[in-house]
Amino acid sequence: MSIRIHELAKRHNMEGKDMLTLLKELNFVAADTKSVSSTVSKIYEEEFEKYIAAKKPASAPAPVAETPAAAAPVESAVADQVSSGVAPAVFTTKQPAGIMVKSAQDIVREKEEAAAKQNKPAPSVMVPPVRPASPPPRPPMPGPTSFAPRPAPTSPPFVSAPISAPKPAPSAPAAVSAPRPVSPPAAVVPPRSSAPSPIAPPPIPARSASPVTPPPFPSSPAFASAPKPLPVSAPGAVPAIPSSATNAPIVTVQGDVKTIHLKPPIIVRDFAPALGLKPFKLISELMEMGIFASMNQNIDETVAVKVAEKHGFLLEIKHRGDASTQQAAKEKQAKAKANPDEEEVKNLVSRPPVICILGHVDHGKTSLLDTIRKANVASGEAGGITQHIGAYQIEFKGKKLTFLDTPGHAAFTKMRSRGASVTDVAILVVAADDGFMPQTDEALKIALGVKEQQPEKFALIVAVNKMDVKGANLDQVKNQMQQRNIAPEDWGGETVTVPVSAIKGTGIDELLEMIILQSEVLELKANPKAEASGAIIESQIDVGRGPLATVIVQRGTLRVGDAIVCGAQWARVRAMFDDQGKNLKEAPPATPVRVIGWSGAPDSGASFKVVKNARDAEKMAEEEEHRLKKITTTSDAAPKQISVESLFANIAATQQKTLKVILKTDVFGSSEAVRHVLEGIKSTKVSLEVVSSDVGLVSKNDVLMAGTGGAIVIGFNTKLENGVTPLAKHHNVRIETFGIIYELADKVKEMMADLLDPDLKEIKLGAAEIRATFPQGKGFVAGCLVTEGKITRNNSARLRRGKEIVYEGKISTLKRFKDDANEVRAGLECGIKLDDFNGYQTGDIIECLEIQKVRASL
Numbered sequence: 001m002s003i004r005i006h007e008l009a010k011r012h013n014m015e016g017k018d019m020l021t022l023l024k025e026l027n028f029v030a031a032d033t034k035s036v037s038s039t040v041s042k043i044y045e046e047e048f049e050k051y052i053a054a055k056k057p058a059s060a061p062a063p064v065a066e067t068p069a070a071a072a073p074v075e076s077a078v079a080d081q082v083s084s085g086v087a088p089a090v091f092t093t094k095q096p097a098g099i100m101v102k103s104a105q106d107i108v109r110e111k112e113e114a115a116a117k118q119n120k121p122a123p124s125v126m127v128p129p130v131r132p133a134s135p136p137p138r139p140p141m142p143g144p145t146s147f148a149p150r151p152a153p154t155s156p157p158f159v160s161a162p163i164s165a166p167k168p169a170p171s172a173p174a175a176v177s178a179p180r181p182v183s184p185p186a187a188v189v190p191p192r193s194s195a196p197s198p199i200a201p202p203p204i205p206a207r208s209a210s211p212v213t214p215p216p217f218p219s220s221p222a223f224a225s226a227p228k229p230l231p232v233s234a235p236g237a238v239p240a241i242p243s244s245a246t247n248a249p250i251v252t253v254q255g256d257v258k259t260i261h262l263k264p265p266i267i268v269r270d271f272a273p274a275l276g277l278k279p280f281k282l283i284s285e286l287m288e289m290g291i292f293a294s295m296n297q298n299i300d301e302t303v304a305v306k307v308a309e310k311h312g313f314l315l316e317i318k319h320r321g322d323a324s325t326q327q328a329a330k331e332k333q334a335k336a337k338a339n340p341d342e343e344e345v346k347n348l349v350s351r352p353p354v355i356c357i358l359g360h361v362d363h364g365k366t367s368l369l370d371t372i373r374k375a376n377v378a379s380g381e382a383g384g385i386t387q388h389i390g391a392y393q394i395e396f397k398g399k400k401l402t403f404l405d406t407p408g409h410a411a412f413t414k415m416r417s418r419g420a421s422v423t424d425v426a427i428l429v430v431a432a433d434d435g436f437m438p439q440t441d442e443a444l445k446i447a448l449g450v451k452e453q454q455p456e457k458f459a460l461i462v463a464v465n466k467m468d469v470k471g472a473n474l475d476q477v478k479n480q481m482q483q484r485n486i487a488p489e490d491w492g493g494e495t496v497t498v499p500v501s502a503i504k505g506t507g508i509d510e511l512l513e514m515i516i517l518q519s520e521v522l523e524l525k526a527n528p529k530a531e532a533s534g535a536i537i538e539s540q541i542d543v544g545r546g547p548l549a550t551v552i553v554q555r556g557t558l559r560v561g562d563a564i565v566c567g568a569q570w571a572r573v574r575a576m577f578d579d580q581g582k583n584l585k586e587a588p589p590a591t592p593v594r595v596i597g598w599s600g601a602p603d604s605g606a607s608f609k610v611v612k613n614a615r616d617a618e619k620m621a622e623e624e625e626h627r628l629k630k631i632t633t634t635s636d637a638a639p640k641q642i643s644v645e646s647l648f649a650n651i652a653a654t655q656q657k658t659l660k661v662i663l664k665t666d667v668f669g670s671s672e673a674v675r676h677v678l679e680g681i682k683s684t685k686v687s688l689e690v691v692s693s694d695v696g697l698v699s700k701n702d703v704l705m706a707g708t709g710g711a712i713v714i715g716f717n718t719k720l721e722n723g724v725t726p727l728a729k730h731h732n733v734r735i736e737t738f739g740i741i742y743e744l745a746d747k748v749k750e751m752m753a754d755l756l757d758p759d760l761k762e763i764k765l766g767a768a769e770i771r772a773t774f775p776q777g778k779g780f781v782a783g784c785l786v787t788e789g790k791i792t793r794n795n796s797a798r799l800r801r802g803k804e805i806v807y808e809g810k811i812s813t814l815k816r817f818k819d820d821a822n823e824v825r826a827g828l829e830c831g832i833k834l835d836d837f838n839g840y841q842t843g844d845i846i847e848c849l850e851i852q853k854v855r856a857s858l
């Protein structure tokens with residue numbers, strides 16, 4: 001059993017962050033561990049307790065490990081000292097009784113002296129055992145006098161490989177050739193294998209003992225076969241292929257080793273020139289390997305490594321979140337921090353985290369939020385699909401948490417990504433029985449995108465839901481997480497993973513605790529004294545209250561009476577409500593509120609800010625509207641700005657059949673989502689034109705517009721104004737309303753197909769063989785034997801001579817002996833005449849066909 005860092009901190013009356021720093025210093029956790037919710041293995045925990053006990057004089061009444069409750073408080077000056085580069089002195093401030101004050105230098109020196117006495121290499125002060133999973137890269141310790149670093153862990157994930165002599169360290173982690181970069185060799189500390197620490201615990205059993213053995217990282221075979229790593233950006237490296245695009249591969253040459261540095265995705269078009277190949281050549285090489293990729297497709301990393309090797313290149317793939325990327329982001333942030341607005345910094349206070357819940361359809365996002373809120377949101381939804389971004393605030397253990405409820409359907413990707421961009425913590429819900437599904441991956445991509453932009457300000461938590469169902473398989477989900485480079489903490493990764501059941505309510509408190517912990521690590525702060533600004537989560541036009549918008553205040557405090565502007569819309573805040581419908585006078589940072597008083601519905605995802613007064617707000621909104629109009633008229637972009645007549649004239653000018661749609665939705669987010677779905681309907685035969693799209697009720701004006709242009713009206717999550725139905729009947733306008741987006745999509749496809757001429761389907765009813773020909777009037781009649789099915793009069797027919805089709809027409813005469821017949825069945829003889837055709841020959845086959853009309857497909 002492992003213990004979380006914050007729990008260990010609590011045991012020793014320490015701040016979580018300070019404990020984290022201390023554990024890093026002791027090399028009991030990986031140097032890049034960020035979260036206090038990360039775990040410390042049982043062995044390290046015991047080592048830590050031994051360490052604490054060892055710090056006490058022999059007379060100490062009871063060792064800390066045995067009586068954690070009675071443990072002397074350990075203060076946290078280490079953290080500051082370490083970060084400031086000063087050699088850390090352990091437990092220096094407010095030194096508790098019974099604990100000696102020792103600096104790191106003292107400890108190292110003592111150990112070295114002790115080792116020297118025993119005539120063997122000095123052991124590390126705290127030489128921990130081999131970690132179960134290979135930890136991420138460890139930077140050198142701060143300053144020469146700090147604790148000696150552990151020898152570099154070199155084992156691949158989950159393999160307790162024997163520790164060998166320290167490897168030469170690459171200057172930066174190389175994703176391809178060195179997935180686990182090593183620390184610089186420690187001068188003071190010899191390899192652990194040759195210098196077992198007297199207090200070193202027994203080796204940890206190999207990870208393969210786990211019930212489900214996690215597979216190696218996807219590209220590990222390539223890692224294994226790759227030649228020795230090259231330092232990234234090594235001095236003297238020659239950029240052979242300069243590139244203007246930041247993502248384009250760069251080739252460096254050092255001696256006779258050529259390395260291609262690139263970031264995924266590895267696109268054929270970009271990768272080929274780096275190899276010195278034409279793209280088509282690379283495509284054909286890939287084909288030889290059984291891989292079919294086009295110019296613009298990306299190829300698997302393992303494949304890319306093989307191809308690169310074949311052409312004498314090393315491949316260094318720089319993944320998101322690689323140390324260097326993070327370093328760059330950190331440097332950027334540090335730079336930004338270097339010139340802060342002093343006033344702003346002075347006024348910063350902690351704010352609640354904004355959390356979004358992402359995941360695949362039906363994996364339980366709404367149920368989870370519902371359980372968290374203890375209110376039943378899911379049951380009120382049409383078709384069980386969340387369709388709007390809602391924002392709610394809850395309180396857990398005295399801390400406020402703001403949740404955004406983002407919809408799960410693919411159509412809402414856009415809304416969802418907007419939701420993710422204002423959030424601090426993303427909870428990726430994965431159903432324990434289904435595992436990762438396409439939309440889970442899509443959501444993960446969005447979340448990782450946000451994390452890449454602001455690594456220090458965003459956390460990802462995976463909630464494995466539906467743990468109560470029969471097929472629940474937590475290990476499978478963890479396995480999938482590892483394959484996606486977001487390995488869970490207990491598998492040696494960093495991603496906080498909480499198994500829950502939204503229905504049974506299990507694991508929810510732990511999830512909330514994890515959110516709070518992660519938020520503490522993120523140190524979320526905002527200045528409530530500033531003028532408010534934030535983002536629009538959702539907007540709509542309410543019949544009674546006019547345009548209203550759910551907003552999240554990100555900075556400052558929004559107050560009733562404030563003048564705000566958002567794009568071409570402005571508001572004087574008339575009233576604000578929280579998610580319980582309570583009237584609020586002011587909304588501090590991270591509060592979601594519904595604001596009334598807008599000039600129109602602002603776009604969801606757009607930013608708003610408070611301005612001096614309503615006059616300024618109105619003026620700014622007008623200017624923005626003017627600017628937008630100008631863009632529209634010059635680029636003739638938005639359909640809304642074009643006159644309906646001219647638009648319809650343009651459409652009529654084309655020969656292609658077009659389904660014209662006037663769209664009305666309840667909120668802007670929905671209209672975007674519906675448009676997204678409609679744009680996704682592809683057909684070469686019928687095009688779809690959204691003539692206009694707006695929010696609100698379906699109005700008489702919509703009907704008149706549709707009548708003029710031959711459009712249909714589609715309402716989504718909205719109703720019809722009074723008098724619309726008779727008017728639509730009068731003008732023969734079709735109105736369809738929907739509450740579920742995929743039903744809307746299916747119906748629109750049907751309506752598009754209805755515009756097409758039906759396809760003709762031929763069904764063979766029977767066949768007859770011509771046995772003789774008889775003269776009749778000026779022509780001939782074929783004397784036949786029906787050989788299969790039946791021959792019916794007036795149906796279509798085809799005359800075949802061998803493989804050749806000689807005639808196609810209708811059976812105009814069908815006789816049985818001398819009588820007319822309507823149909824003649826197999827085994828009987830009959831006389832057949834096809835229209836005016838007379839060229840029958842014995843042995844010809846007459847096929848009788850029925851032609852059916854079927855709805856054309858798109």
Ligand SMILES: Nc1nc2c(ncn2[C@@H]2O[C@H](COP(=O)(O)OP(=O)(O)OP(=O)(O)O)[C@@H](O)[C@H]2O)c(=O)[nH]1
Pocket residue numbers: 359360361362363364365366367368378384385386387407408409465466467468469500501502503504
């Ligand atoms: N057994 C079980 N069923 C669950 C659990 N969580 C959710 N469900 C069920 O899974 C179904 C989908 O749940 P929702 O909460 O609507 O899922 P969602 O991810 O919000 O779905 P969308 O809004 O459609 O994206 C419902 O029938 C829930 O009752 C759980 O923990 N255990």
